[in-house]
Amino acid sequence: MMTDPTALSCPAPAAETERVLLGHGSGGRLMAELLHDVIAAELGADRVTEDAAVVDTGTAEVVTSTDSFVVTPRFFPGGDIGSLAVHGTVNDLAMRGARPVALTLAYIIEEGLPLDELRAVTASAARAAGLVGVPIVTGDTKVVPRGAADGLYVTTAGIGVRRLGAAPSAARGRPGDIVLLSGPIALHGTAILSARESLGFEAEIASDSRPLHALVTAMLDAGGPDVHTLRDPTRGGLASALNELAETSSVGVDIAEDAVPVPRPAAAACELLGLDPLHVANEGCLVAFVAPAAADAVLRAMRARPEGTEARAIGTLTDEHPGRVHMRTLLGGVRVVDMLVGEQLPRIC
Amino acid sequence: MMTDPTALSCPAPAAETERVLLGHGSGGRLMAELLHDVIAAELGADRVTEDAAVVDTGTAEVVTSTDSFVVTPRFFPGGDIGSLAVHGTVNDLAMRGARPVALTLAYIIEEGLPLDELRAVTASAARAAGLVGVPIVTGDTKVVPRGAADGLYVTTAGIGVRRLGAAPSAARGRPGDIVLLSGPIALHGTAILSARESLGFEAEIASDSRPLHALVTAMLDAGGPDVHTLRDPTRGGLASALNELAETSSVGVDIAEDAVPVPRPAAAACELLGLDPLHVANEGCLVAFVAPAAADAVLRAMRARPEGTEARAIGTLTDEHPGRVHMRTLLGGVRVVDMLVGEQLPRIC
Missing domain, CATH: 3.90.650.10 (PurM-like C-terminal domain)
Known part of the structure; x- marks a missing residue:
């Protein structure tokens, strides 16, 4: 799939160019619009209404979800970016009635991050996953130059197996509930x-x-x-x-x-x-x-x-x-x- | 899991502090050491030898993999960060003998990214996934302030179902092959x-x-x-x-x-x-x-x-x-x- 690089690599930012705003990451109305108008539109999806998806593997109802974590500070009262990344994905799977069976863990690291911090975050993710009883089975590590990230970003994805007969969904609320x-x-x-x-x-x-x-x-x-x-x-x-x-x-x-x-x-x-x-x-x-x-x-x-x-x-x-x-x-x-x-x-x- | 924030949130960077180097992201020796000494060590894994993991869901042999993409420029002769992210994860699944059945797509976006670029990348990812015949089933979108990323980072994760009897693995090479x-x-x-x-x-x-x-x-x-x-x-x-x-x-x-x-x-x-x-x-x-x-x-x-x-x-x-x-x-x-x-x-x- 050849893309004409001259057409897209350096788009001249016209004054009226629509740009991503911080508010597009809010979890609120602007983000809903971005998801609907840009992401779902380009993916050919109708709407983005769930945080995890059910995948038919032919033999089991598998649920999958992913989240990136960019929290600052990375260590805070009650947790850190590592445990948070595990909890976030485990919870997205759980909201679809799935028992988590595997997690993946991908790092984008800014050059210069102290290795002790990377160790602490990884240990925390491992501990959080251990307490849930879900293994972290694979991952990825990218390093970007100083100034191209802010320390450490973590993306987890999870696989869960749906409990038989459980089908909680954002669309199943009924009057009277x-x-x-x-x-x-x-x-x-x-x-x-x-x-x-x-x-x-x-x-x-x-x-x-x-x-x-x-x-x-x-x-x-x-x-x-x-x-x-x-x-x-x-x-x-x-x-x-x-x-x-x-x-x-x-x-x-x-x-x-x-x-x-x-x-x-x-x-x-x-x-x-x-x-x-x-x-x-x-x-x-x-x-x-x-x-x-x-x-x-x-x-x-x-x-x-x-x-x-x-x-x-x-x-x-x-x-x-x-x-x-x-x-x-x-x-x-x-x-x-x-x-x-x-x-x-x-x-x- | 309470982490003492004073212990970890702002580690004083002593002169001899080990830090992440750009070379840690190379795919070469330094990265192998980082994966072994820091990531696998903290995860309690023995070694990190495969790019995708086989997950036993009880009924099907599911393979999963994840990769973050930070390529610059985002559009280049032969592709872009969107199609690359799809190909990378599809290929990691294929290397374990798995047919891809679902992909996830997570964005970390720098405030100010032109929406047209986000559209183009998303359209390219969708097109690449369509040509493979694998749906992008769920995703996530985070936005960080200007200067906290360089435009757009993409993390894909994939689920595949292993072909019956196929078990290619990094460990199965034999003399004479x-x-x-x-x-x-x-x-x-x-x-x-x-x-x-x-x-x-x-x-x-x-x-x-x-x-x-x-x-x-x-x-x-x-x-x-x-x-x-x-x-x-x-x-x-x-x-x-x-x-x-x-x-x-x-x-x-x-x-x-x-x-x-x-x-x-x-x-x-x-x-x-x-x-x-x-x-x-x-x-x-x-x-x-x-x-x-x-x-x-x-x-x-x-x-x-x-x-x-x-x-x-x-x-x-x-x-x-x-x-x-x-x-x-x-x-x-x-x-x-x-x-x-x-x-x-x-x-x-």
């Missing part, structure tokens, strides 16, 4: 920002980065096919995740502000920074849409797991206002919860 | 360098970037389990690939210089730049170790494919000098062919 949240929100984003900007919350806020595969297993044991939808609200936060799911399932989401747990230090950090906790990234909680008949059993199963002790119902799905998320505020009003627009926290994961 | 090479070498590296440095060879040299899965299918149809070892000699070139295989299989490799085809313009570029063609990266040829009884049939099958018209036998394996590669020179002498040491051509793929 109960919206369950596994734990407090806004910890990862505020931990990163606090570590980056020395805001003084470093001792109080740790990232929630952790694997959620065992929690999902417990939920599927309890609810089976009644667990309609699972999503980990990472970049763009709970608000963006709920909006994506509402749109994909063509349902409305009603949640109650007082049901959404925001730890006090995270709330204080958000207030200081002018952030909405609903837009702040998480790396260790999930939101689920569960048929009402199974919701109690699933919630009990979640609470029995250490990563789900604070699980709770935060709302319901409705056939009113499809594609939109409404929140009953503490004062009794109702506000529309929108996706994050633009970039709130660059390099949060 | 014939060494087959599918086509001319040194094209990709010289094409990139020529495009980068405007050496004047741009019209004559195009990268050999292309998928090799169909060639491998033809070889396995002809030779079955007698096809012991397959490897695409990318970074580090044919010399590094043969050295890695010699070491992993504990065999010696004897090749003849006059049997290794180096196209005239590529040879001229190498002479100008002081490069050994055996150390220059390829992206569209493979080297195979095949049992002598099957070598003729496999070679005929290769030549019947467009990507193998120039295939030929370039040597044999021996139980003498295990782990080493010897070359009979044009002048009748024998020289040791070593792995590439250090970095010859940064950001070649």
